[in-house]
Amino acid sequence: MKKYILTALIVIVAVIFVVIKYWDHITNPWTRNGQVMASVVQITPRVTGPIVELPIRSNQFVMAGDLLFKIDPRTYEVSLAKARANLDATGYDLISLEEQIKSAKASLDEARANVEKVNTSLKQAESQLYTDKREYERQKVLLPKGSTSQKQVDRSRTAYEVSEQNYEGAKASLTKAKASVRQAEASLAKARANLGQVGEDNAKLRTAIANLQQAELNLEFTEVRAPVDGFVTNLLLRKGSNAAANHAALALVDVNSYWIDAYFKETSVGKIM
Template structure:
């Protein structure tokens, strides 16, 4: 290729044809630079002023997560699982059946408790009827005492007669008017009368003691039958056992304690579970809240009751949730870690801590756009309102 001569743009003819403008003077360029620098400084100052006036009344964090007071479903009685009518992700209402256990043993326990209650009632009726028999025994013992006292009176009269006969014969025996044999007979009769009198007196005491025992038995019986039948200790205990058996039977059907969504179901039909074993969890998404972890330097103006603007990563910035601050955690997350930080060491480096702030969500917003536990949120607190 042949060489081409370079164009001389400084030639007057060339400049006339292409109309090349001469370079601007240095003073003009300096003014433009100063104008641009001043404009940039003005924009920066305006931004800083806007931030101080507007964003200075807000603190925000993206370290926030949805949480809820979930309910752990645990049966209160042991048994084999007969039916599980719910599955994970299913929405349930309070009182809906979540789990059924085999209730055959529980029904037998109710039948035994009912039989024990009937037996206790019959025993109470029998005890009450025994009271009449014991009262009659007291009357019989009173009659025995009367009879013993009469016998004692007879024995006492016989003793006096025998004593008098023995005294006369002993006087006559001294004068020789009667024989020694007759005196011996009189003495024997007197001794026998003394023995009969002692026996009669003992019989009276025995009859009195028997009557006392009969009265004690009657009093003990009356203590058992006082008041209505349901206040009897045996009957009351039988009723308590029946109530417990019926309660255990009712507990073979496990119902939802709250409204929510079933999650983490861990039980299958045919599985035998113990009382208190975790079977599933109910998450109350209608009452979910947010735990926002703010830096400690952001919390100087945060107060309970301040409004909060929240955005969920699930729905994006187009869906805004309204909330309010309802409380602060009792400590930072690191303070309750499994292995807390040992800040007393000489190599300690200060790390900015975060404190969980509890934020309640507007129920209307939750109904319109439901959330799930663990979802990420962005929270912005308006600290201008206290």
């Protein structure tokens, strides 16, 4: 009898234990299928060159902004100096081109004024030619009548011929003056085309400024700093080795990005605290 009672007690205790464990599993779900995860930030240099400073080691903790490694800056310092010199030279070239435009404008104004002057001379020569021609014609009519002398006729003919030469010379001068205006206009157009847009919108100036900014950025990129707080991993560099642009050199495990991936039954999700 005692044997059956003991067996029954053991069974009851076992059942109670199973019920308790099952209830605990239902009300406090857990799993062995879980992983702690974190974001990994790949550190990729923006420029190429040999490593001259490497103050970190694998698994070292670094703060955002800490120097991870430094690429030899000398090449990029030279490029920056060249970009600055090029910007200065571009500025001087633009000043020179602006002076050329002013000179071309002055030459054009002078050529146009000369056209007006020559045109006036042409009108005067034309008027004088008309007068001398009429006088010559008049003298020729008067000669047979004895109202003038041959000497006077010859004199009027000479005056007419001189006026005719002056008129032809004035026409040639006007043609030449107009050609000078066209040449001055072409020179002004060429000077304006060489200069381009005036001021900050000038293409040559914008290009020189952009090259300078790029050179400044490239020099800044020789110092590679941590973008986040984290642990160094996958460190592939050594001091003196060559860092290649756009190729990952190491990685940082972001300490502010940890999360847990775990497997739970869908019916248990609501009970997870």
